[in-house]
Amino acid sequence: MSAPSSENEVRPTAFAALRRLLAPLRARLAVAVALQAVSSAVGVVPLIAVAEIARMLLEPPVDEARVWRAVVVCGTAAPISLLTGAAAVTLTHLGDAALQLSLRRALADRMGRLPLGWFSTRGSGTVKKVVHDDVHAMHYLVAHTLLDATTVVVVPVTALAYLLSVDWRLALLCLVPLLAGIWLFARAMTGVGPKMADYARAATEINSGVVEFVDGIAVIKTFGRARVAHERFVRAADAFHSFFSRWVADTTATTTASQIVVAPPVVVLLLLAASTALVTSDQLGAPDLVAFALLGPGVAGAVSGIGTRLQALRTGGTAAVAVAAVLDTPAQTVPERPLAPDGVEVALRGVSFSYDGKRPALRGIDLELAPGTVTALVGRSGAGKSTLARLVPRFLDVTDGSITLGGVDVRDIDPRTFYRTVGFVFQDVGLLRMSVAENIALGRPEATRERIESAARAARIHDRIVAEPRGYDTVVGTDVEFSGGEAQRIAIARALLADPPILVLDEATAYADPHAEAAIQKALSAAAAGRTLLVIAHRLASVVEADQIIVLADGQVAERGRHHELLALGGRYARMWDAQHAAVAATGPPDRDASRARIEQETLS
Incomplete structure (x- = not known):
């Protein structure tokens, strides 16, 4: 006996749904993440090479052979970073294309075996959302977010490792904007779950109001009550404006502050002020300022895009839950040993x-x-x-x-x-x-x-x-x-x-x-x-x-x-x-x- 209602469906968690749906891509994604890690680490090497070249040129006697070796390293690292990054992106996009194809085939197969009443309790828009919109919503997560997350981790770690070898005090100072940005962003995101649910409900009300407006305008205008046709839409739009304005007002200051403290000019200014004090007191060589000016902003800059990536994770996870729920819907029972009816009564x-x-x-x-x-x-x-x-x-x-x-x-x-x-x-x-x-x-x-x-x-x-x-x-x-x-x-x-x-x-x-x-x-x-x-x-x-x-x-x-x-x-x-x-x-x-x-x-x- 098939389950008669979607209310009885056991919806998996976002993590469980993603883990299950992405399982066929696990090896491919692992290779892509490894390639992206290499690309990100090697991408920092040209900046390190420039910092080293500056040190060698500003601290005589100049060893031309060492300088040219650094130039060669810089010129070699850049194309390697580009090639490995391109290979990683290609793998994830191919994986995403394969995933979308397999999921749509699996959904079509599952829907072909569902009780016909399952469709009568859902509009065509709901089915289209799962088969097209939700599957497509996982694109950014699969094709980009994993690679972006790898870059967010590898670049700061690589840069920080090098800066620690230059001066551990300034290297630790680079962590201050990073930690401040994470703390401020976490405060801005407090209670975001319920607010996102309210946002979705408000958006749904606007969509419903638009549909009602379009479907009912002809009939309502016939009776001279055109205002009635769009009252729901106006109310929904006003409610959405009020809700979103309050949300923005509550979080704008904190969110803006989280972006400002990790902005490159702010980080460079902080590091130059501290390093200048160390240079003037003969605790740091002047050429070392170049290293921190070039690589310091990269340590804290990872926080600046964390909101977009978290939203991609949330969107992809929600879509994965919807897709997995359909795939888990019990199919209509088919007898292993079918019987032939005797007549048509x-x-x-x-x-x-x-x-x-x-x-x-x-x-x-x-x-x-x-x-x-x-x-x-x-x-x-x-x-x-x-x-x-x-x-x-x-x-x-x-x-x-x-x-x-x-x-x-x-x-x-x-x-x-x-x-x-x-x-x-x-x-x-x-x-x-x-x-x-x-x-x-x-x-x-x-x-x-x-x-x-x-x-x-x-x-x-x-x-x-x-x-x-x-x-x-x-x-x-x-x-x-x-x-x-x-x-x-x-x-x-x-x-x-x-x-x-x-x-x-x-x-x-x-x-x-x-x-x-x-x-x-x-x-x-x-x-x-x-x-x-x-x-x-x-x-x-x-x-x-x-x-x-x-x-x-x-x-x-x-x-x-x-x-x-x-x-x-x-x-x-x-x-x-x-x-x-x-x-x-x-x-x-x-x-x-x-x-x-x-x-x-x-x-x-």
Whole structure:
């Protein structure tokens, strides 16, 4: 049984997630870090050579051979540092490219084996964020941060080791700005964890406000209340401004101070003041000032970029947690020894389901879908209609009880056999970036063009397709963008071509225009002949001929029977029927489509 909810996911720590995801790159990254260490250490050598050349030239007699050897060392070290650094960067970037490819393949493989309901509880934006944004967010960490961290450690250590050999007093003085910078930066970062969480929440509110503004502006302006459309965005922007201003005000002074104390001019000034005092008191040779002026700033300068690198670590760790959580999501169970169903009768026995393992969305559902019959699910919003409809095609697996097909538990049937038997058309249509013909033939890729066109005609979408210059070869999302109703009819054509004996429909004509709706209903009625249909209905008039109508309330079966039987009961169904008829009578047939939202609201209240 697969986990039904992301709330039950055990999310790893950032360190554990990074350690796991970067494990295949461990050897490559180790080599890259070693190369970067060599590059960083050798990169300090030219400065040391210049300091030594200055010492030799300022302390006669001048040994020309030694001077030229130092020049050769300086000229040799620079290209070695560049080459080893370039090799390190190349290795990390190649490793990052390999990591992104392997992670995206692993995510695609995992998502291909997840319960379909996992996707219905997440928007496409969430999936895109994990597969694209979060994987990409690890780029800077893998390709740059490890090398930067190596440089931050190796350069000060190498410079300090040399300066200790020149004068230990001034060398230790170089540590004062470094330690002061670290202390000040640590103070500025106090409580950054909760503040970053507040920052993310504030940014999310702004994003949500923008989406609401864009999605709602047309409707709100129609009623002359344009201000309402962007009030949430304005409030979110104001809240973000207030929060960020307070954060900046609290940390600016300390952060600025941490940058100033390690700035090269400040460090050089400090060292020159101290070294001048030592020179004038004959405790230090004048040529030694060159060494500290050149290498002293490098000892403390490492702190100046620590904030950026810590942020890269934090961002990469957060992204790694999100990626690892998806990879750890339990896949839908696949039977080792699949069983073949005997027939196409569907039976639900004691079915219960919960999204979070706590609050039940469905409880104790017993239901039989006899071959060739139509079963309609009705009820107010939140009653559990869509959840129940998604259990039958195994978008979700039951929490308790069982669903059988032909006497066999659906979890014991091979998925390929199962989805050749059970088809579905939901309100949220998914069209892929491929030709229209390929979209329709998704369930039967071997179908001929004639059969594809026949299914499109039955779904009343053929004329719209051939109106495009490339007809059925038109690429969805590139050559054309179909409206919601048109996409719905393509999905219906797909289901008709797949020709499954069991079909689940969630208000399949929801996005159809009034002109096409009747034709599509006739096409679906013809296609339903000999099939088992499970239909989610919002307009009761569309299911009066159903073989059985199931009225759901609070996740349970409240009433069941045929239309006339339920009307005779005078219960929930009868009240819903009266409410819809009263609403239609009040608005009139010509305004049926325009008043649909209000009709349904009155029905469901």
